[in-house]
Amino acid sequence: MTPVPRTVLRLTAALACSAGLLVTAPGLASAAELVRTDPARDVVGVSMSSDKEQVAPGERGIDIRKVRASHGTDVLVIQLRTRGRLAHKGVILNAAVRTPGGSYDVTHLRFAGATESALTSGNAEVACPGFAVERGRRTATITIPTACIGDPAWVRVGVGIAQARGKRFYADDGLSRTVGNRLKLSGKIARG
Numbered sequence: 001m002t003p004v005p006r007t008v009l010r011l012t013a014a015l016a017c018s019a020g021l022l023v024t025a026p027g028l029a030s031a032a033e034l035v036r037t038d039p040a041r042d043v044v045g046v047s048m049s050s051d052k053e054q055v056a057p058g059e060r061g062i063d064i065r066k067v068r069a070s071h072g073t074d075v076l077v078i079q080l081r082t083r084g085r086l087a088h089k090g091v092i093l094n095a096a097v098r099t100p101g102g103s104y105d106v107t108h109l110r111f112a113g114a115t116e117s118a119l120t121s122g123n124a125e126v127a128c129p130g131f132a133v134e135r136g137r138r139t140a141t142i143t144i145p146t147a148c149i150g151d152p153a154w155v156r157v158g159v160g161i162a163q164a165r166g167k168r169f170y171a172d173d174g175l176s177r178t179v180g181n182r183l184k185l186s187g188k189i190a191r192g
Helices: 006-015
Strands: 033-037 044-047 053-055 064-071 075-082 091-099 102-111 114-121 132-135 139-145 154-165 168-173
Touching: 064 154, 075 091, 075 154, 091 139, 102 132, 102 139
Parallel strands: none
Antiparallel strands: 033 064, 044 053, 044 168, 064 075, 075 139, 091 102, 091 154, 102 114, 132 139, 154 168
C-alpha cells in the first residue's frame, strides 16, 4: 500500500470537519451580508503519490467563484457558486462558522451514490431542525437556523470544496487564493 503524502492529508484536513480551528483575520464588523469573489483557476491539486502541490486551472467543477453569506435574524445562509458544473462524485463541501459563543462546522459529503450532511460543534453533532445543504447545477446553499448556533450577534464564515478523483486530490478555499491548513474566515458579519 502506498503511503498517503502529507500534502494530501493537509489538504483533506483543511477542508474536512475540524472543530476548534480558529483562523485569525481582521474582525471588523460589517453588514448582515458578505459577498466575496474568489479568483478563478485557483484550485490546488496534488497526486496521491507526491507532496508537490500544483495549481489545476482546468478544474471547473470545484473552482469556487463567489461566496455569499447572509446572517439574518432567523437563519444564516451561506451560498457558493462554482465556475463550472458543480462536481458530483467524491466531493466534500465544508463550511466553518465561528460565533462569540463557539465554533461550528458543516460537512456535506457525496461519495458512492450516498449523500450526508452534518452540523457539528467539537466532536458532537448538533441537532438542528431546518439545517439543510442544497446543491444546484453550479451552486451549493447551506441554511443554518441561528437558534442552532446560539443566536449570535455576529458570525465569521469560511467555505471550501475538495474532490478525490483517481489518484489526484483537488481543493479550493472560497475566501483565499491558496489552500492552507485551515479555511480562511471572513470578517465579522453582523446579524441583520
